[in-house]
Amino acid sequence: MTATVTTPATRRGRGPTRKSVVPWLFLAPGLLLALVFKFWPMAKGVWLSFFDVRPFLGDKWTGLDNYTRVLTDHRFQDAIGHTLILGIGQSLGAILLGFALALLLEGQTRSLKILRTAVFLPAVTATAVVGELWRLMYYPTSDGLLNSGLHLLGLGPVQFLDNPDIALYSTMAMGIWIWAPYNMVILLAGLAGVDRSLYEAAAMDGVSLWQRLRHVTLPAIRPALMIVLTLATIRGLRVFTEVYVLTGGGPAGSTEVWMTRAYTLGFTRNDIGGASAASVVLLCVTLLLTVTVNHFRKRGDAR
Amino acid sequence: MSAPVIDPVRTTVPRPAPKRSGKGQRTTPARFDTALGWNDKPGAAWALRILLCATALGIFAVPFLAILSGAFTKNASGSSLSFLPHDSTLLNFTVAGERGIWDYFSNSLVIAGGGLLLQLVVCTLAAYALARHRFRGQALVLTLFMLTMMLPEEVIAIPLSLVLGDVPVVHLDLKGTVWGVILPLGAWGFSVMMLTEFMKDIPDEIEEAARLDGVGELRMLWQIVLPLCKPALGVAGVLGFIMIWDQYLLPLIAAKDPTDYTVTVALSVLRTDPEVGSGVVLAGAVIALVPSLIVYLLLQRSLVSGIAAGATKG
Numbered sequence: 001m002t003a004t005v006t007t008p009a010t011r012r013g014r015g016p017t018r019k020s021v022v023p024w025l026f027l028a029p030g031l032l033l034a035l036v037f038k039f040w041p042m043a044k045g046v047w048l049s050f051f052d053v054r055p056f057l058g059d060k061w062t063g064l065d066n067y068t069r070v071l072t073d074h075r076f077q078d079a080i081g082h083t084l085i086l087g088i089g090q091s092l093g094a095i096l097l098g099f100a101l102a103l104l105l106e107g108q109t110r111s112l113k114i115l116r117t118a119v120f121l122p123a124v125t126a127t128a129v130v131g132e133l134w135r136l137m138y139y140p141t142s143d144g145l146l147n148s149g150l151h152l153l154g155l156g157p158v159q160f161l162d163n164p165d166i167a168l169y170s171t172m173a174m175g176i177w178i179w180a181p182y183n184m185v186i187l188l189a190g191l192a193g194v195d196r197s198l199y200e201a202a203a204m205d206g207v208s209l210w211q212r213l214r215h216v217t218l219p220a221i222r223p224a225l226m227i228v229l230t231l232a233t234i235r236g237l238r239v240f241t242e243v244y245v246l247t248g249g250g251p252a253g254s255t256e257v258w259m260t261r262a263y264t265l266g267f268t269r270n271d272i273g274g275a276s277a278a279s280v281v282l283l284c285v286t287l288l289l290t291v292t293v294n295h296f297r298k299r300g301d302a303r
Numbered sequence: 304m305s306a307p308v309i310d311p312v313r314t315t316v317p318r319p320a321p322k323r324s325g326k327g328q329r330t331t332p333a334r335f336d337t338a339l340g341w342n343d344k345p346g347a348a349w350a351l352r353i354l355l356c357a358t359a360l361g362i363f364a365v366p367f368l369a370i371l372s373g374a375f376t377k378n379a380s381g382s383s384l385s386f387l388p389h390d391s392t393l394l395n396f397t398v399a400g401e402r403g404i405w406d407y408f409s410n411s412l413v414i415a416g417g418g419l420l421l422q423l424v425v426c427t428l429a430a431y432a433l434a435r436h437r438f439r440g441q442a443l444v445l446t447l448f449m450l451t452m453m454l455p456e457e458v459i460a461i462p463l464s465l466v467l468g469d470v471p472v473v474h475l476d477l478k479g480t481v482w483g484v485i486l487p488l489g490a491w492g493f494s495v496m497m498l499t500e501f502m503k504d505i506p507d508e509i510e511e512a513a514r515l516d517g518v519g520e521l522r523m524l525w526q527i528v529l530p531l532c533k534p535a536l537g538v539a540g541v542l543g544f545i546m547i548w549d550q551y552l553l554p555l556i557a558a559k560d561p562t563d564y565t566v567t568v569a570l571s572v573l574r575t576d577p578e579v580g581s582g583v584v585l586a587g588a589v590i591a592l593v594p595s596l597i598v599y600l601l602l603q604r605s606l607v608s609g610i611a612a613g614a615t616k617g
Contacts, residue, residue: 023432023433023436026524029424031444031490033490034448034451037490039454041465042458044462045459103338106339107337125596127549129570129591129592133370133588177362186610209340262461287453
């Protein structure tokens with residue numbers, strides 16, 4: 001980032017005392033809000049995860065009990081599997097579909113711009129609204145929206161949300177639908193940055209379209225792809241709203257993910273300690289993943 | 304640490320559009336304009352592209368028509384739905400109104416308006432300090448704001464709900480008030496980062512000239528820096544709105560009883576109400592959809608450039 005360089009020499013003429021206080025006055029509201037509503041809850045969550053939290057009776061220190069209880073609970077273990085399947089499947093699907101959309105809708109004509117505006121709609125719609133929309137599409141009888149289409153193909157009505165074997169993949173499809181257009185926008189920005197003369201040079205060398213895509217386009221948009229991948233992975237692990245509004249974790253716990261499980265534990269079963277421990281585990285994994293991806297990206301970016 | 308935020312200034316500058324209108328003016332053939340070498344002359348590839356575009360439109364945009372048509376259809380249910388309304392009626396909206404949808408909607412508007420205002424003020428102030436001042440601990444503050452982006456509501460939801468019930472030091476109960484949703488949204492790392500990057504690009508000469516004229520810090524921000532930041536403020540505003548409107552877990556845990564819900568959370572109340580049908584739920588969904596749709600269509604350019612610069616949705 002070239003813009004980050006500010007020469008100290010140009011910043012002079014302010015008294016030392018004023019100079020040191022002024023920035024903190026401007027930062028105060030933001031730091032205060034972040035402290036009270038982000039960092040304090042985080043610290044409190046870590047703290048509570050070591051306690052058996054009992055309202056009115058006082059909290060009792062239990063060490064790592066909450067952690068062992070959560071990590072050995074088979075419903076949490078199932079949730080890990082679901083979270084991974086959902087997170088990875090959704091991320092990969094949304095990246096592939098987003099890339100396909102970007103390739104399809106790249107261009108400067110007016111009609112393409114209108115198309116992109118329309119295709120991007122799922123990404124700006126509130127997740128709760130998207131949930132209602134897909135609930136409608138997945139309506140289980142043969143005259144539901146998707147099922148009537150399948151009916152035309154001679155396929156029987158599919159219980160998209162009521163069949164435990166299918167519900168997780170139905171949720172995944174909705175996730176892909178939400179995030180593919182979003183990825184498309186990031187990848188389009190990447191495609192716009194590809195040097196056009198490279199395409200001409202490739203044409204002169206008689207390179208096929210596939211080879212051009214593979215050896216010219218893909219390397220050029222690698223940074224954009226990495227951003228998309230990072231965001232998607234981190235998002236995938238903490239998926240909550242999509243599942244909560246579409247299936248609520250059901251049927252028979254088949255779509256229960258880590259965060260919906262923690263939510264149920266904390267708010268319906270009032271096990272604050274256990275829910276905190278589950279959140280801390282997720283937080284650690286998220287941070288670890290972020291740091292790792294950033295590390296590799298930095299190494300990859302070093303030119 | 305180079306976070307997902309990449310320089311918004313550079314990415315928002317549109318690439319000069321290749322000339323397409325004038326006859327014979329084009330310097331490079333169209334097949335070099337896109338990665339797949341799409342041609343705008345009618346042919347097999349052209350027909351394939353139109354077919355694929357229609358499919359994309361059918362998958363990503365047409366389903367919204369189903370919500371609309373269901374909301375305006377009498378006795379709508381999950382079956383018997385189509386993409387065009389039959390038996391058009393406003394009855395669903397009337398029933399949704401009786402179930403308090405407009406109260407939820409006004410909750411949402413107050414939270415979105417207040418939250419966005421607070422967020423823009425807080426983030427602008429912080430960005431101004433980070434971009435136009437040098438002070439000890441600057442890197443630490445920058446890291447802290449970056450960390451807020453990695454602490455999504457989901458992960459801190461349980462302790463946050465306790466904090467909202469009893470704010471440390473002042474011992475206020477914010478649950479059941481709009482402040483319980485507005486205040487946690489105030490410090491948004493993404494806006495701080497983006498505005499900081501943008502403000503850094505303002506030439507020092509402008510600031511120095513103003514200082515010579517005796518302009519103080521607040522006037523400097525309000526009269527010199529902010530007018531130059533309008534594009535970045537637009538991006539922060541539209542992304543902030545979409546992000547706040549999309550909030551689900553936060554209004555859920557900040558509520559004391561269901562009347563405190565926002566319109567998006569209230570959809571589940573309508574859905575579980577045995578006395579109302581799908582049509583009413585869809586009417587609610589349309590009401591929840593319209594504001595974000597208006598904001599998106601009006602400020603699309605800012606939104607798209609902001610996301611291209613590496614924004615996160617939540």
